[in-house]
Amino acid sequence: MSRDFDVCIIGSGAGGGPIAYTLAKAGFSVLVLEKGPWLKEQHFTKDELACCRRNVYTPRLDDEQHVIEEEDKAEEWQATATGQSGWNFWNGNCVGGSSNFMSGYFHRLKPVDFKLKSTFGGIEGANVVDWPIDYADLEPYYDRVERLVGVSGEAKAHANSEPRSSSDFPYPPTVEHPISRRIDAAAESLGYHALRVPRAILSQPAMNRRSCEYSGFCGSFGCSSGAKGSSRAALLDHAVATGRCEIRPHAKVFRISTDSKGQISSIDYFAQDKGVQRVDARVCVVACQAIETSRLLLASVGPRFPDGLANNHAQVGRNLLFSAGGAGSGDMDFADRDEAGVAELRRVGPFVNRALDDWYTLSDPELGRVKGGIIEFLWDHPNAVVRAENAKWRDGELVWGKPLKRRLETWFRTDRTLNFEVFNDWLPNDNCFVALDRQVRDRWDSPVAKVRVGAHPQDQRIGRLLADKGERLLKKLGARRVSSSVGPAPPPNLQAGGCRFGDQAEHSVLDADCRTHEVENLFVSDGSFMPTGGSVPYTFTIYANSFRVADRIVAQLGGRRADSA
Amino acid sequence: MIRRAKPVTPDAKAANRPLDSWRRGLLSRRRFLIAAAGGSIALLFAKQGVAKADPDDPVDPWPILEATLEHMLPSEPESPGAAEIHALDYLRFVVADPRIDAEERTFILQGSRWLDELAHERTGKPFIELGFDDKETLLRQITRSAAGENWASTVLSYLLEALLTAPAYGGNTDGIGWRWLEYVPGFPLPGPGTRYAELPL
Numbered sequence: 001m002s003r004d005f006d007v008c009i010i011g012s013g014a015g016g017g018p019i020a021y022t023l024a025k026a027g028f029s030v031l032v033l034e035k036g037p038w039l040k041e042q043h044f045t046k047d048e049l050a051c052c053r054r055n056v057y058t059p060r061l062d063d064e065q066h067v068i069e070e071e072d073k074a075e076e077w078q079a080t081a082t083g084q085s086g087w088n089f090w091n092g093n094c095v096g097g098s099s100n101f102m103s104g105y106f107h108r109l110k111p112v113d114f115k116l117k118s119t120f121g122g123i124e125g126a127n128v129v130d131w132p133i134d135y136a137d138l139e140p141y142y143d144r145v146e147r148l149v150g151v152s153g154e155a156k157a158h159a160n161s162e163p164r165s166s167s168d169f170p171y172p173p174t175v176e177h178p179i180s181r182r183i184d185a186a187a188e189s190l191g192y193h194a195l196r197v198p199r200a201i202l203s204q205p206a207m208n209r210r211s212c213e214y215s216g217f218c219g220s221f222g223c224s225s226g227a228k229g230s231s232r233a234a235l236l237d238h239a240v241a242t243g244r245c246e247i248r249p250h251a252k253v254f255r256i257s258t259d260s261k262g263q264i265s266s267i268d269y270f271a272q273d274k275g276v277q278r279v280d281a282r283v284c285v286v287a288c289q290a291i292e293t294s295r296l297l298l299a300s301v302g303p304r305f306p307d308g309l310a311n312n313h314a315q316v317g318r319n320l321l322f323s324a325g326g327a328g329s330g331d332m333d334f335a336d337r338d339e340a341g342v343a344e345l346r347r348v349g350p351f352v353n354r355a356l357d358d359w360y361t362l363s364d365p366e367l368g369r370v371k372g373g374i375i376e377f378l379w380d381h382p383n384a385v386v387r388a389e390n391a392k393w394r395d396g397e398l399v400w401g402k403p404l405k406r407r408l409e410t411w412f413r414t415d416r417t418l419n420f421e422v423f424n425d426w427l428p429n430d431n432c433f434v435a436l437d438r439q440v441r442d443r444w445d446s447p448v449a450k451v452r453v454g455a456h457p458q459d460q461r462i463g464r465l466l467a468d469k470g471e472r473l474l475k476k477l478g479a480r481r482v483s484s485s486v487g488p489a490p491p492p493n494l495q496a497g498g499c500r501f502g503d504q505a506e507h508s509v510l511d512a513d514c515r516t517h518e519v520e521n522l523f524v525s526d527g528s529f530m531p532t533g534g535s536v537p538y539t540f541t542i543y544a545n546s547f548r549v550a551d552r553i554v555a556q557l558g559g560r561r562a563d564s565a
Numbered sequence: 566m567i568r569r570a571k572p573v574t575p576d577a578k579a580a581n582r583p584l585d586s587w588r589r590g591l592l593s594r595r596r597f598l599i600a601a602a603g604g605s606i607a608l609l610f611a612k613q614g615v616a617k618a619d620p621d622d623p624v625d626p627w628p629i630l631e632a633t634l635e636h637m638l639p640s641e642p643e644s645p646g647a648a649e650i651h652a653l654d655y656l657r658f659v660v661a662d663p664r665i666d667a668e669e670r671t672f673i674l675q676g677s678r679w680l681d682e683l684a685h686e687r688t689g690k691p692f693i694e695l696g697f698d699d700k701e702t703l704l705r706q707i708t709r710s711a712a713g714e715n716w717a718s719t720v721l722s723y724l725l726e727a728l729l730t731a732p733a734y735g736g737n738t739d740g741i742g743w744r745w746l747e748y749v750p751g752f753p754l755p756g757p758g759t760r761y762a763e764l765p766l
Contacts, residue, residue, distance in 0.1 A: 037766050043759060046751025049730050050761040054664045086572055103567050217751030219566055224753055327568060348749045381566040384729040384748050392721050398708055400637040400721060401701075405644055412746035421568050491568035537567060 005031040005246075006557060008267050008281035010253045010296065013097020014542040015287030015526025017231030021148070021238060022550035024245040027561025031246050031279060032236065033269055035288075036093035038249040039100075041233070044222030048383045051220050057101065058090035063443040066291065069452040071431070077452060081440050089291065089451065089492040095249055096232025097289065098493060099539060103219030104200035104228055105376060106151050107536035108142050108544075110162045110360060111135035112371070116425075116532050120370060126427035126456050127319055129531050132503050132512040139165055141544035146170055146198075149229035149543055150206060153198030160360045174203045174212055177350040179332075179418065179477075183377055186476040187356065192469070197353045197376065200229035200540070209233055214349035217382050231543075242564075251277070254446050256284060256309055256522070258302030264521060270444050283553055287526040287546070290320060294434035294498040294528065295449040297509075310499075310516035315509045317434035320451065321497035321533040324459035325373060325422035326486030328470045329380065330479025331415040345416045352378050352418075356473065359466060360535065372462055373424030373535035375470045380417035387411060418479060420470040422463050422486065424535045427456035434498050455488040496527035496538050513552040514545070521556075525549045624691075629677040630656060632693045634724055636700050645741045647724065655727035655736035656720075664761070669719065676716035680707060731755045 006028035009016045016032060024030045036057070050056045059065075061083040068087060069077045082089055092098030112119055114131040122128060143165050145151065153169040155161075173196060187194040201218070205211045209226035218228065226233045239245035250272035257278075259265045266278040286293050294317040298308035308316050334342045359372035380387075391407045392399055399407060426432070431454025436447040463486035474482045502508030505517035514529050516522045525546040527538045534541065554560060631653045640646030647653070660670045677692075684692040684703055692700065707713030727736030729743065731754045737743065743750055755761070 037764075039764065039766075043764050045731075045753050045755040045759050047731055047755040047759075047761065049726070049734060050755065050764070053726070054761055056664070056761045056764065056766060088572075091569075105567055213752075215751040216749065221751070323568065325568065327570065346749075376567060378567070382751065384743070384746075384750075385726050388725040388729055389722055392718070392725065398714065398717055398721060400704075400717075401639060402641070405638070405641070408746060409644075412748055419566075421566075423568075489571040491570065493569040 003282050004279045005029045005281040007031070007283045007285060007553065008033065008279055009285045009287060009525075010256075010267065011035075011097060011287035011289065011293075011526065012095050012231060012236060012247065013092070013287065013289060013526065014099045014231050014539050015289070015524075015546050016285065017096070017099070017235035017239075018145075018543055018546035019285050019287070019523075019525050019550045019553065020245050021235040022547060023553060023557075024239040024242040025564060026554045027244070027564030028554075028557060029244050030239065031248065031281065032095075033251040033253050033267070033279075034095050034097075034247060034249050035252040036095065036249060038095040038247065039222065041224050041226050044100075044224045046215055046217040046221055048385055051101070051222075052383055053385065055088060055090075057092050057094055057222070058088060059093055061086070061088065064090070065440065065442070065448055067437040067440050067448060067450040069450060071454060077431075079437075079450065081448075087492070091289065091493045095236060095247055096230040099230040100222045100228075100232060101220050102200070102228070102230070102537075102539050103378075104539070105355075105537050106145075106153075106198045106200045106540040107355070107374065108162050109135065109138070109534040109536065109541055110160065112361060113532065113534040116371060123427060123456070123458060126429050126458070128427065129500075129502065129507075131531060132501055135162065138541075138544055138548060139163065141547040142540065144547050145540060145543045148207075148547075149200055149234040150202045150209070150227075151198050151200050151229070151540075152203040154196050156196065158193055158195055158357060160357045169198060171203045171206070173353060174199050174201050175214060175350040176353050177347060177379070178344045180352055180354050182477060183352070183354045183473070186473055190472060190476055192356050192358050192473065195355045195357045197355045199351065199353065201351075202227040202229070207234070207238070216348035218351075219381070220383075252444060253288075253296060254299065254444055256286075256296065256300040258300070258305060258309065258519070260303045262302070262304035262519060264519060282557060283521045283523065285523045285525050285549075285553070286528075287524070289526055290495040290498045290528045291434050291449050291451055293524055293526055294320070295436065297499070298434070298436050299446060305518070310509055310518040310522060312518055313506050313509075315500070315507065317498050318430075319428035319497045319500050319531065320432045320434055321428060321495065321530060322426045322432075322453070322455075322490035322492075323494035323533065323535075323537070324424045324426040324455065325463045326467055326484060327419060327421045328467055328474065328482070328484025329417050329419045330471075330474035330477070330482035331417050332478070333415045333480050335414065336478060336480075348382070356469060359469065362462075362465065364461070364465065367458065367461070370458070370462065371425050371535065373422060373466050375466055375473075376421045376423065377470075377473075378419055378421070380419050384412075415480075418474060418477070420467075420474065420484070422466040422470060422484075423537065424459065424462045424466060426490070426533055427459055428497060428500075428532060429454060429456050432497075453490045455490070460486055460488060494538060496530040496533050496542075499524045499528035500531035501529040502531060514549045515552070515556075523549055523553060624678050624681050626674045626677040627653065627657075628693050629681050629691075630673070630720070632700070633677065633680070633704070633720060636697070636704065637721055638724055638728065644745050645728075647727070649738065650727050650736050650742050651738050652724050652727040652736060655734065656723055658735045659723050659726075662762070672716065673719060673723075676713075676720075680704075680716075683707065733757070733760050
């Protein structure tokens with residue numbers, strides 16, 4: 001049967017990019033359908049309004065939103081549409097997806113993350129399982145990501161370091177701020193071991209991309225130099241250059257249609273100004289980010305899939321993951337330092353690149369040996385308006401006039417705030433899942449995703465243990481007004497799970513190759529596959545796994561084509 | 566920022582309350598905005614007996630907004646105020662910007678008319694003719710109601726945007742706000758062709 005393309009990928013972020021790159025390079029025809037626009041380097045500026053106040057890289061919530069279910073004090077689940085609450089669960093709808101706006105903290109998972117159940121045993125109220133693959137299966141792909149996406153760092157022995165097949169990173173570390181050395185010293189004096197954090201940011205020009213230009217504005221901004229390893233800059237541009245990959249922006253897939261045999265018959269999407277379009281392909285890959293991937297499968301009912309595509313075992317949407325933990329901060333007061341010290345603190349541009357990785361597993365007096373997490377250090381986000389906005393409230397009263405001006409002078413001119421963020425496992429549980437909302441629809445009249453965001457109480461306990469360590473380090477550095485908060489609210493930009501992979505169709509959506517158990521030519525290549533999330537940001541692992549899945553798809557399609565470059 | 570946090574409610578009084586009241590806080594703000602846009606002054610001040618504005622003779626909101634902005638960010642010899650950062654021009658851009666909720670844009674204009682009505686009622690004068698102390702008293706008075714506080718907070722937010730966003734949007738003239746606060750902006754900055762309304766979104 002003739003097909004329009006060998007492979008159709010829905011979504012162009014970190015899950016989609018490696019598939020497009022690998023398949024196009026291997027000689028296959030690839031179509032990428034992306035809901036958002038195709039913005040390029042020249043469109044990205046350091047514009048706080050665009051990125052963070054008008055949210056122009058994500059849909060208007062009146063047009064497309066989510067419904068979030070949170071538990072209230074009476075332990076009842078309360079649903080609120082994000083159009084009402086303003087709690088935005090979109091993370092970057094444009095070619096390259098949210099990888100355009102990441103900070104690029106690229107930690108690998110560790111071998112223990114693949115075996116949480118067998119290492120630590122079960123946890124009541126949590127659906128912890130071992131992965132169907134080992135660290136060794138993913139390691140070559142982490143290595144591939146370091147080379148192809150471009151990761152800058154320095155491999156140095158650390159008690160908790162994961163094994164590597166290459167001796168070092170392909171690019172030296174990005175330029176670092178003087179505070180980084182002070183963090184090293186403070187950590188050492190506390191008996192901690194600061195780790196140099198690998199970044200998906202080029203420290204040298206390579207692969208037709210420029211080096212980082214150190215503007216001091218990275219996370220939440222699109223990269224104007226091409227140094228940040230977004231799926232767009234690092235992979236899709238190269239895929240398109242093969243002549244075998246087509247990207248269609250403004251293409252919102254609303255259904256994957258299946259026939260009476262349960263085979264995919266078409267991928268149906270709304271094209272800007274063209275109405276409904278259909279394509280077909282030998283293989284379909286879904287990579288819309290965890291929540292939207294589950295939503296699309298659930299919405300794609302067919303004769304053999306009355307409850308959603310690949311959902312005959314009622315697993316799609318379950319065990320959604322976020323990242324548990326929290327954040328802390330301390331102010332480095334200029335008054336505590338001499339002129340040179342102040343000049344050093346005020347330097348803008350270089351990265352902090354430091355994390356504490358001493359408690360990836362830890363012993364808790366009550367819980368025993370458990371999974372812990374990491375603590376990442378970074379300067380307070382440079383956005384100015386948000387900082388000023390915090391200054392307008394004092395003890396619940398608005399401040400304006402000269403008192404506000406004096407306050408702004410103090411807040412902007414007398415210190416610099418160093419933050420830390422804690423990352424620990426969001427335990428999979430029955431109260432964290434994606435379903436279709438019965439009432440709210442998007443602008444194409446499709447039901448929106450309803451997301452229940454329940455967290456396991458152990459997450460907060462571990463997060464608090466780690467945050468206390470982060471506070472200790474900030475105090476050792478001489479920071480003032482040190483505080484931290486750890487709560488149950490999920491960070492919407494750190495999502496995974498919903499279509500976990502596993503060996504049994506009764507308990508998982510995907511097989512070990514991330515092919516759906518129920519449809520042979522349907523794959524999921526974003527973070528949805530993860531049954532447990534690990535304690536680091538997800539993008540590196542999503543990239544690595546997607547490269548692994550890409551190799552399986554090449555094999556399923558008969559191997560590399562002889563005519564490919 | 567690696568983890569994106571849950572937004573804090575615009576009503577800072579509710580900011581540190583538990584989950585369910587955070588949710589109610591946001592919902593009620595939204596309801597206030599919508600109801601307020603419908604035009605009920607009682608909502609803004611929770612007061613009785615205020616005369617309705619004459620619909621055939623609508624008050625020009627811009628001089629009232631200008632006076633409010635200058636009161637909230639006064640000019641001083643060593644530091645810029647609303648006038649120097651062109652906050653009024655910036656607010657005109659905001660009120661014309663389809664990216665911002667229509668309700669919020671209406672609310673900004675409507676709130677200034679209510680403020681003026683209250684000025685007439687309390688002092689017999691329009692808001693713009695009041696001295697510093699009377700303006701301060703009146704503005705403090707309106708923040709005692711949730712809708713009035715929302716209005717003042719909203720105006721203040723856009724005023725701070727005018728102070729600290731890229732000059733291409735009409736405020737922060739030549740980066741005067743950044744220089745005052747010794748703030749180092751990023752690069753490249755938006756300019757003609759890359760302001761968000763001009764992007765191929």
